[in-house]
Amino acid sequence: MKLDINNRQHDVDVDPRTPLLYVLRDDLKLNAAKFGCGLGQCGACTVLVDGKPVFSCVTPLALLAGKKITTVEGLGTTDNPAPIQRAFIEEQAAQCGYCIAGMIMRAQALLLGNPHADDAEIRAWLEPNLCRCGTHMRILRAVRRAQELIKTAQTGAAG
Amino acid sequence: MSNDLTISRRAVLAGTGALIFSFSASPLPAQDAAAPPSASPPAPPLPGSLKQFPYLDSWIRIDAGGSITVCTGKAELGQGIKTALSQIAAEQLDADFDKVEIITADTALTPNEGYTAGSHSLQDSGTAILHAAAQVRQILIAEAAKRAAMPPERMQTQRAAVIAPDGRRFGYGDLVSAALLHVQAAPQSPLKAPSDYNIMGQAQQRIDIPAKVTGGAAYVQDLRPDGMVHGRVVRPPSYGATLTDVDAAAIEKMPGVVKVVRDGSFLGVIAEREFQAVEAMRALAAAAHWQETAKLPDGAALPALLLGLPSQDTAVFDQHGPAPGNGKTLSATYTRPYVSHGSIGPSCAVARFDGDALTVWTHTQGVYPDRDAIAEMLRMPKEKVRLTHAEGSGCYGHNGADDAAADAAVLARALPGRPVRVQWTREQEHAWEPYGPAMVVKVSASLDATGRKIADWDYGVWSNTHSMRPGGAGALLAAQSLAQPFTPPPPKPIPMPEGGGDRNSIPLYKFPSARVVSRFLPTMPVRVSALRALGGYMNVFCIESFMDELALAAGADPVEFRLQHLDDPRARDAVSTAAKNFGWPGKAAPGHGNGFAFARYKNLAAYCAIACEVEVDRESGRARMVRAVAAVDSGQVVNPDGIKNQIEGAILQSTSWTLFENVTFDHRRITSVDWASYPILRFSDVPDAVDVHVIDRPGTPFLGSGEAGQGPAAAAVANAIANATGKRFRDLPISRQRIKTAIGV
Ligand code: FES
Ligand code: FES
Numbered sequence: 001m002k003l004d005i006n007n008r009q010h011d012v013d014v015d016p017r018t019p020l021l022y023v024l025r026d027d028l029k030l031n032a033a034k035f036g037c038g039l040g041q042c043g044a045c046t047v048l049v050d051g052k053p054v055f056s057c058v059t060p061l062a063l064l065a066g067k068k069i070t071t072v073e074g075l076g077t078t079d080n081p082a083p084i085q086r087a088f089i090e091e092q093a094a095q096c097g098y099c100i101a102g103m104i105m106r107a108q109a110l111l112l113g114n115p116h117a118d119d120a121e122i123r124a125w126l127e128p129n130l131c132r133c134g135t136h137m138r139i140l141r142a143v144r145r146a147q148e149l150i151k152t153a154q155t156g157a158a159g
Numbered sequence: 160m161s162n163d164l165t166i167s168r169r170a171v172l173a174g175t176g177a178l179i180f181s182f183s184a185s186p187l188p189a190q191d192a193a194a195p196p197s198a199s200p201p202a203p204p205l206p207g208s209l210k211q212f213p214y215l216d217s218w219i220r221i222d223a224g225g226s227i228t229v230c231t232g233k234a235e236l237g238q239g240i241k242t243a244l245s246q247i248a249a250e251q252l253d254a255d256f257d258k259v260e261i262i263t264a265d266t267a268l269t270p271n272e273g274y275t276a277g278s279h280s281l282q283d284s285g286t287a288i289l290h291a292a293a294q295v296r297q298i299l300i301a302e303a304a305k306r307a308a309m310p311p312e313r314m315q316t317q318r319a320a321v322i323a324p325d326g327r328r329f330g331y332g333d334l335v336s337a338a339l340l341h342v343q344a345a346p347q348s349p350l351k352a353p354s355d356y357n358i359m360g361q362a363q364q365r366i367d368i369p370a371k372v373t374g375g376a377a378y379v380q381d382l383r384p385d386g387m388v389h390g391r392v393v394r395p396p397s398y399g400a401t402l403t404d405v406d407a408a409a410i411e412k413m414p415g416v417v418k419v420v421r422d423g424s425f426l427g428v429i430a431e432r433e434f435q436a437v438e439a440m441r442a443l444a445a446a447a448h449w450q451e452t453a454k455l456p457d458g459a460a461l462p463a464l465l466l467g468l469p470s471q472d473t474a475v476f477d478q479h480g481p482a483p484g485n486g487k488t489l490s491a492t493y494t495r496p497y498v499s500h501g502s503i504g505p506s507c508a509v510a511r512f513d514g515d516a517l518t519v520w521t522h523t524q525g526v527y528p529d530r531d532a533i534a535e536m537l538r539m540p541k542e543k544v545r546l547t548h549a550e551g552s553g554c555y556g557h558n559g560a561d562d563a564a565a566d567a568a569v570l571a572r573a574l575p576g577r578p579v580r581v582q583w584t585r586e587q588e589h590a591w592e593p594y595g596p597a598m599v600v601k602v603s604a605s606l607d608a609t610g611r612k613i614a615d616w617d618y619g620v621w622s623n624t625h626s627m628r629p630g631g632a633g634a635l636l637a638a639q640s641l642a643q644p645f646t647p648p649p650p651k652p653i654p655m656p657e658g659g660g661d662r663n664s665i666p667l668y669k670f671p672s673a674r675v676v677s678r679f680l681p682t683m684p685v686r687v688s689a690l691r692a693l694g695g696y697m698n699v700f701c702i703e704s705f706m707d708e709l710a711l712a713a714g715a716d717p718v719e720f721r722l723q724h725l726d727d728p729r730a731r732d733a734v735s736t737a738a739k740n741f742g743w744p745g746k747a748a749p750g751h752g753n754g755f756a757f758a759r760y761k762n763l764a765a766y767c768a769i770a771c772e773v774e775v776d777r778e779s780g781r782a783r784m785v786r787a788v789a790a791v792d793s794g795q796v797v798n799p800d801g802i803k804n805q806i807e808g809a810i811l812q813s814t815s816w817t818l819f820e821n822v823t824f825d826h827r828r829i830t831s832v833d834w835a836s837y838p839i840l841r842f843s844d845v846p847d848a849v850d851v852h853v854i855d856r857p858g859t860p861f862l863g864s865g866e867a868g869q870g871p872a873a874a875a876v877a878n879a880i881a882n883a884t885g886k887r888f889r890d891l892p893i894s895r896q897r898i899k900t901a902i903g904v
Contacts (some may be wrong), residue, residue: 032374096237134811
């Protein structure tokens, strides 16, 4: 079946019951989305489907025909990071980092849908995602910094 | 390990000249890391891990092209050790930070530094690298001086080159030759003056973070060697269950299934694709029949059970001062349940067996001890087994890493030539990891005749061992279930001064009389091992909670009361810094409370004081940390932002343990097997602000800070809850239900 991932069409020959996470990791060799629970309980596998965060570990391929899937790899690179990635680097918002790709994708959905979210909204939005290292303070700071980076870029472009 | 790193390691191995020629990760003189160097005249001990690995080129290698490689036997666990060690080397070598490469724990490449645990990495490896780098710089200066025919005192170093007074520049790569760095370290090193540091002590962005936020290959989970297949294991339903029967015929015919592997009660399956392995594992689990024998204790009656187990008692501190007089006496009992490491990524490993050699990529904390255990399990010579550390999710101690590595090894042996990747499920990680042990503390203390100071202190701590790490093969789950099984080694206490269950059981405070008894419990009803801070979490929680109870009885301010009993100036400084920056004592809003706690980790590592404010919702019993201020003294600071990150993390993780966590089980099986049945802290529980003040002590020894926050955070939270509610909570976790019941709304 055909999948639209990070703005590229991919043809995958996989049982349509297969959760998206395994296809991303094994067939497309994308590292960012992580296996954390396979149960929809932790958010380590979060990706965007049509701009909305979903748990890729419990989303079978069959549901994804014609949808646009975005992973961390679709945001930016180490040389050219997206604002949310730059913000995580600038805030040093990782310890082990295993939860971070999922955090970034959930945060990215917020930046797209509610770019001016306040602190309480950011916290509520991130609630489904778990971090065991206790990096939460930095993750929150990184999301706020990403809002600023985007705002500055927009003002810069406008002015 | 990232693919980038693989390439750079390969480049290292393929390199010619000085680098590979002089490589020596073996200790002197024997292969045994524990053997002391045989140098005949007794020399002063070498600093840090140079004691076991005295050759400079075990730590620092420079190739003819000038590339600098630092080798450490410690592993990156998300604590930022690669970055901090690189900073140390770059500083002492006078090289640019980003020009230094680092190789971490690998039985083929690095010194054997045992486990990356106990906040020892900077103390052991950091100290070795500090001194080795300084001595390498001195050797390079001497070599350049010889070539320039100038006195070495007149040479300077800068950006990986020695500069002569006449301006001639000798790159480090031009100066090295095969044998130049293959020399033993001297006891003294020409360390730079801390005032000249410009890399150490500066906040340095971590070298591993860019790959982690862009989908780079950063973890063992991301390895995909050619021909890799996916393994899954089927664990028994309960401890010690034996596999009586499994009809695997149907499973062997499932799509993609390469092999079902059964050896005694070890059961696993290998498939071409990952989801095929998952489905085969599920089918195999459904087809397996087990005989269960486990008898787990009644969780609710756990403290009584622990107190009733046979114990080996050691007085770890015993001091008799004048008779206490007739001041007030307080007594209390504190308890802690089993606590899960709960790594966000379940354990994973990749192994490849090629005829007679085995390679395992693993996120173990100890590549050498785990290598020995796996070799023993497979009855292979150690030299034929290589373990390479590759990062996993944060582990916080002994989680499933070693067991997953053993699982991968057993499956790989059954399928020679193909790398087998084993990924544990969430439920396996939760049910099979060795937990932080349940504990009980009983303490009583008397105030002196003035009623203001403690005269006498009596403390007992009941605990299982806090380390069942391999060890031998018997520590590995897979080895325990093979047809020819290995039995777990008998549990042993970790001796003081570091201690296990008794870690931090001796208060740093000075009392005229004090007695501390460690009651070691060899019987282990539930699988346990090392969890971050070991007994230090519980003991600091107890001591610091009780100090507050005593301060209340003495009518004293908790911070003042601590300072009255504390004479170590660095301890006093940490306490005062946290108090001042918090605005102690402050005035808590209604429903809020402030709490304070302090400890020096292991009484010999970092000092950490934490003040915090907690709000308690009287209706629901829900407690939330509102803000925390910490002060930490880790000796010479290498990466201040790294220390802040560790302490912030410690505060949040410890708050989670303290408010929410409790491993549950019925009479036979572990029942907390996922995030629904084992809830942890979430964003809605996160404080508004956490502020960490790092106290730098230039030129003093490194004091590890990775675990220093666990105990103080727990007690600060408990003390703040007591301050908010007027009730003292001595049983962990201080759950919503317990608070609600106690305040009786
Ligand atoms: S891995 Fe998908 S929610 Fe945990
Ligand atoms: S940084 Fe380790 S789990 Fe979040």
